[in-house]
Amino acid sequence: MVEQDCIFCRIASGDIPAGRVYEDDQCIAFRDTNPQAPVHLLVIPREHVESLDDVGLKDEPMLGHLMRIASRIANDQGLAENGYRTVINTGASAGQSVFHLHVHVLGGRPLSWPPG
Amino acid sequence: MVEQDCIFCRIASGDIPAGRVYEDDQCIAFRDTNPQAPVHLLVIPREHVESLDDVGLKDEPMLGHLMRIASRIANDQGLAENGYRTVINTGASAGQSVFHLHVHVLGGRPLSWPPG
Numbered sequence: 001m002v003e004q005d006c007i008f009c010r011i012a013s014g015d016i017p018a019g020r021v022y023e024d025d026q027c028i029a030f031r032d033t034n035p036q037a038p039v040h041l042l043v044i045p046r047e048h049v050e051s052l053d054d055v056g057l058k059d060e061p062m063l064g065h066l067m068r069i070a071s072r073i074a075n076d077q078g079l080a081e082n083g084y085r086t087v088i089n090t091g092a093s094a095g096q097s098v099f100h101l102h103v104h105v106l107g108g109r110p111l112s113w114p115p116g
Numbered sequence: 117m118v119e120q121d122c123i124f125c126r127i128a129s130g131d132i133p134a135g136r137v138y139e140d141d142q143c144i145a146f147r148d149t150n151p152q153a154p155v156h157l158l159v160i161p162r163e164h165v166e167s168l169d170d171v172g173l174k175d176e177p178m179l180g181h182l183m184r185i186a187s188r189i190a191n192d193q194g195l196a197e198n199g200y201r202t203v204i205n206t207g208a209s210a211g212q213s214v215f216h217l218h219v220h221v222l223g224g225r226p227l228s229w230p231p232g
Contacts, residue, residue, distance in 0.1 A: 036229065036230035036231075037230065052183065052184075052186070052187040052202065053187055053191065053196070055180075055183070055184050055187060056184075057184070059180070059184070060177050060180030060181050060183075060184055061176050061177045061180055062180065063179070063180035063183050063184060064171075064175070064176030064177055064178065064179035064180030064181070064183070065176050065180070067168065067171070067176075067179050067180070067183060067204075068168075068171050068172075068173070068175070068176055068179060070168070071168040071169055071171060071206065074206070075169065080169070080207075081207075082207060082209040082210070083205065083206050083207020083208065083209045083210030083211075083212065084206050084207065084210050085203060085204070085205050085206070085210050085211065085231065085232060086168065086203070086204045086206070087201060087202070087203050087231045088183070088201070088202045089199065089201050089227070090187065090190070090199050090200050090201070090202070091196075091197075091198060091199020091200065092199065093198040093199045093226070093227075094198070094199030094200050094201050094223065094227050095199075095201065095227055095229050095231075096199065104231070106230070106231070106232075107210065110209070111205075111209075111210050111211055111231075111232040112232040113152065113211050113232055114152035114153070114222070114232065115152075115201065115203045115211075115220070115222070115227075115231035115232040116201060116222075116227040116228045116229055116230065116231040116232065
């Protein structure tokens, strides 16, 4: 279901343009507008799910698909050799700023530890 | 399949003890031995999968299960209110130190951005 006040739902529906790099029937990937690395993409489900806390048992295949696609597009973007990091923030205090589930994919520079 | 030279396979089989907080037929969660936050857990599949790059289409339900369990144990560990971050490193240069797929779950302190 598209939530009209959700910016990621509006990106998924094509209502708002975004730098898409991949899409299929379950998910869309596009460039983060405030990139934190040379490659910084977001992978989101087409279906509105607020956060990882809202993923149920029935959503496991969709969630696994998001993560596998995150890996595939990381490789497509040339990150195979030097690796990449995938991150999901859950809750505003952990850095979640849009309440539509999204996977960050970062690479193209050294990534330090801890991850924030 | 258990890889005898893989420390996470040996934790999964019970051959090496670990601070387990959860287990089921697909995955195990335990405390990171070098914690980077008050709560820092790892969720791993019982099956040996080297990294996110090695996850195939057939593994999507398992991968989604790992991520959903990461969320459930984060909540069990009291991270519901202030949120948490889940991280997968792929490749040594991105911080992957054990080549058995694992999801980091971090919370219990402010988490800055970028994530490393």
